[in-house]
Amino acid sequence: xxESGDIPGxxxxxxxxxxxxxxxxxxxxxxxATPALLLPALGNICLFYLAPLLVASLVGRLAAGESEIDALxxxxxxxxxxxxxxxxxxxxxLHFLNRIDARGMEDLGVIGMDELLAKDAAFFHDxxxxxxxxxxxxxxxxxxxxxxxxxxxxxxxxxxxxxxxVVLWRYHPILVVVLLGLxxxxxxxxxxxxxxxxxxxxxxxxxxxRMSGHVADVLSNMDTVRAFAAEDREAAETRVRLAExxxxxxxxxxxxxxxxxxxxxxxxxxxxxxxxLLAVVLRGGLGIExxxxxxxxxxxxxxxxxxxxxxxxxxxxxxxxxGQFTELLLDPPKVVDRPDAQPLRTVQGTVQGAVxxxxxxxxxxxxxxxxxxxFDGLDLDVPAGTKIGLVGRSGGGKTTLTRLLLRLMDIxxxxxxxxxxxxxxMRQADLRGLIxxxxxxxxxxxxxxxENIAFARPGATEAEVMEAARAAHVTEFVEGLPMGFDxxxxxxxxxxxxxxxxxxxxxxxxxxxxxxxxxxxxTSALDSESEILxxxxxxRLMRDRTALVVAHRLSTVVRMDRLVVxxxxxxxEQGSHAELLEARxxxxxxxxxxxxxxxxxxxxxTVSSASGSG
Numbered sequence: 001x002x003e004s005g006d007i008p009g010x011x012x013x014x015x016x017x018x019x020x021x022x023x024x025x026x027x028x029x030x031x032x033a034t035p036a037l038l039l040p041a042l043g044n045i046c047l048f049y050l051a052p053l054l055v056a057s058l059v060g061r062l063a064a065g066e067s068e069i070d071a072l073x074x075x076x077x078x079x080x081x082x083x084x085x086x087x088x089x090x091x092x093x094l095h096f097l098n099r100i101d102a103r104g105m106e107d108l109g110v111i112g113m114d115e116l117l118a119k120d121a122a123f124f125h126d127x128x129x130x131x132x133x134x135x136x137x138x139x140x141x142x143x144x145x146x147x148x149x150x151x152x153x154x155x156x157x158x159x160x161x162x163x164x165x166v167v168l169w170r171y172h173p174i175l176v177v178v179l180l181g182l183x184x185x186x187x188x189x190x191x192x193x194x195x196x197x198x199x200x201x202x203x204x205x206x207x208x209x210r211m212s213g214h215v216a217d218v219l220s221n222m223d224t225v226r227a228f229a230a231e232d233r234e235a236a237e238t239r240v241r242l243a244e245x246x247x248x249x250x251x252x253x254x255x256x257x258x259x260x261x262x263x264x265x266x267x268x269x270x271x272x273x274x275x276x277l278l279a280v281v282l283r284g285g286l287g288i289e290x291x292x293x294x295x296x297x298x299x300x301x302x303x304x305x306x307x308x309x310x311x312x313x314x315x316x317x318x319x320x321x322x323g324q325f326t327e328l329l330l331d332p333p334k335v336v337d338r339p340d341a342q343p344l345r346t347v348q349g350t351v352q353g354a355v356x357x358x359x360x361x362x363x364x365x366x367x368x369x370x371x372x373x374x375f376d377g378l379d380l381d382v383p384a385g386t387k388i389g390l391v392g393r394s395g396g397g398k399t400t401l402t403r404l405l406l407r408l409m410d411i412x413x414x415x416x417x418x419x420x421x422x423x424x425x426m427r428q429a430d431l432r433g434l435i436x437x438x439x440x441x442x443x444x445x446x447x448x449x450x451e452n453i454a455f456a457r458p459g460a461t462e463a464e465v466m467e468a469a470r471a472a473h474v475t476e477f478v479e480g481l482p483m484g485f486d487x488x489x490x491x492x493x494x495x496x497x498x499x500x501x502x503x504x505x506x507x508x509x510x511x512x513x514x515x516x517x518x519x520x521x522x523t524s525a526l527d528s529e530s531e532i533l534x535x536x537x538x539x540r541l542m543r544d545r546t547a548l549v550v551a552h553r554l555s556t557v558v559r560m561d562r563l564v565v566x567x568x569x570x571x572x573e574q575g576s577h578a579e580l581l582e583a584r585x586x587x588x589x590x591x592x593x594x595x596x597x598x599x600x601x602x603x604x605x606t607v608s609s610a611s612g613s614g
Contacts, residue, residue, distance in 0.1 A: 008589040015319050020138075021111065021529070022146050025104040036100045039093030041159035042150055046086030049160050052296045053167065054079045060289030081545060097151060101144045109140040109514045112325060119328075120335040121408040127328075130216020131209050139325035140200060145318045145523040153311035157304045165578035171290040175278060179301055182274065186267040186308070196211040197316070200252035211241045222492070272302045319406045335410050341427045355434055356419050357515035357546035359405065365413030374400060377414070384515075385420075387547045388564055389557030391590065392580075396566035398550040399440065402518045405548070407431055418516070434452040436512035438522040440550075442505030444493025449478065449504065450485040452493075456508035472501075472507035473530065499526045506534060510541050517547040523556055531556070554591055563587060 014434050026033040058075040092109055116136060124132075168175040177226060218225060218234050225234055263442055275298025280291070359382040365375040374397050382388050390398040403409055405416060416423050423431050436456070444452055453474070454465050469485070481487040493501045519538070523531045535556065551557045558577040565572040565580070565587045573585045582588035 004091075009329060011330065014323040014327040014330055017329060018142075018319050018322040021139075021326070022143055022322075023105075025143065026100070026147075029100055029103060032096050032100045032103070036093060036147070037151055037155050037313035038159075039089050039096065040156045043086045043090035043093060044156050044160045045163050046082050046089060048300055049163055049167070049297070050082045051079055051086070053293060054082065056292040056296070056419055059292060060287060063288045065596050093151070097147065101147055104143045104147065105140045108143050109136075112136040112139050117330055118333055118336075120333045121403070122334060123328075127218050130212030131213035132328075133216070134209060134212040135325035135328065138321045142318045142322040145314065146322075149314045149318065153307065154312065157307070157311075161304060163302065164300065167293065168297060171293065175294055178274060178278060179271070179298060182267065182271045183301065183304075187273075189267070190308070197252060197255050197313075200248070201316055201320050202247070202496045204248040204252045204322055205317075207241075207245045209324055211245050214238065214241050236524060237406060239379060269302075272299055275299070275301075308430045318365060335407060335428070337427050338425060340425070341429060342425060343430045353560065355515045357434065358382065358417075358419055358547060359383040359516065359548070360417040360420075361401070361404075361414070362414065362417065363414035364404070364411050366400065366409070366411045368400075373412075375411075376569065378569065378571070380564065380571065382546060382548065384546055385544055386562065387542055387560045388549065388562050389560035390548060390564050390566060391552070391554060391557060391587065392566040392572070393590075394552075395568070397569045398566055399520055401566070402437070402550060405518065406435060406437060434514055435516045435518055436509035436514040437518045438502070438509050438520060439504045440521045440524070442493070442501045444489050444496065444501055444504065446488060446491045448483075448486050449474075449481070449489055452489060452504055453507045453511060456512040460511055468507040468511035469483050471510050471540070472503045473533050473537065474503045477503075499530060501535065502526060503530075506538070510537070510570065515545055517545055517549075519547065520550040521552065522549070524551075524553065526540070565590070577613075 026037075054075055058072060058079075061072065061075070064384050114138065116132065132510060142321060165180065170181065214237065218238070225231060247580055256387075278294060283459065303337045304462050361380040362379040364375045365373055366375045366378075378397075392398060400409075404411055405423070407416075407428055410424065418426070418431065418434065423523055445455065450465060453469055454460055456468075457464075467474075469478070478484050478487075485493070489504075494506070496504070502522060502524070503526075509519070509522075522538070523534055526534060528572075539559070547560075549557055549560065561576070562574055563577060564574040565585075567586060573580060573583060575583065581591060
């Protein structure tokens, strides 16, 4: 698992990708995003800049000796009207903000899942489900914090600052020059500290991701933890990882508090002091009104400077968390559709729309990452309607062959053809639509039994689902479930036995009604009596279909049209059951070495011989 090692923070390119996604959401939703961005800033101008400006004007009139109530009332009314307007504008901004947040998070959640679904099978083998869940949810959820920080922390401060600069310029340009100069100096001094803190935040988020992956790994394997009495051991490991998160959090938080804030705070004090000093020095030429406005605006600017670190810290955390997801997108999937991918062409001479289902492996070369080639020029022809049994010792390449046909992995050389068409030139969805697949360990969703069966063909009728369930002998154990077909099967189907999960998987294959069947140890978890019943259903299913059946239990494939013996990625021999027994080759030895219906590996034979047991 990639989470097992040291996870660095997201690359800069990953953070840029987050910004691209988020800005795209704002651009696509501009009718809602524009008022959400602008209205809070306009509200702040009304509440914190226009209102004080009116009060300063009122004080100036009073200082000038104005005593007529009629002349002063308009200032009071204007003050109240501006405050009311500011509140109204603010509420309008929040109305639009709620909608841009909700719609953006929804769309980004869809985008995140689409990106994950586009990944190849190896990607999910290398990443914890818990970490992926945290990352994709963080990618979507962080949009809300990004927009809120952009609006309240930046736009709602920047636009009022521009307004304040225009007003101050009218009094005296030096007021604006000094104010903006102090802000620039503060940013220049703080910037290198922020870069250092970014690295600490990356480490903090990486530790959090590792922690999430560990918790998910433990929870998804709780039966194993209990079986080995490993609760204390796993709890201790959790404490170690939580301590790692705590140390990383404190390093980033303390750095912000003790280094960054200790620079910003004095600069804020200096700015307020300089503002008061300028107002006093210039009071003779500007008057009491200008003095009040200068003091008020400089005080607000001081608040902006002091909040700068807080705003940056929030934006930094948001982009870092979301970047943990976009980091995964920088490396493209290894299995992708070609730009010119085409749907399956029907074989000339067949009924329009019909698929024969012939399969051919031509000079196939394949190696698992970091390993020598498993297949190095493999040739295997499976004519349409042929039933092929794939047998041999573990590690011979049987399951890999089925996964290559499904294009869960791509070959490095040669071709795999379905009805004469290279599957690398087909759309993956079209290819897999031709195949009904039952893996060694059937996967179940934490949904009802009915939904798990219907997953193979969502448009199937209730009658078709029930017929598939009967054919796979699922109905035999449904009566014992608390809610029948509406029973939730638990995460990964933990509420069902191994044999029951296999029956559900077979029901899916029956319901799929595809021209090609891939059965990988499809009955290995069934008892002998159930296997006989299910095999009869499978034979009915395989009628007029192409079938590749992987089996260690040779009795399950003796009736196949042809048996292919794979050994270390090569075809050792092939033929019917009778032909291979007569040939007295590898298959014959495997047949006679079976014990209890399962293959006896060479290692087991060696141990048995050494111990003297027959």
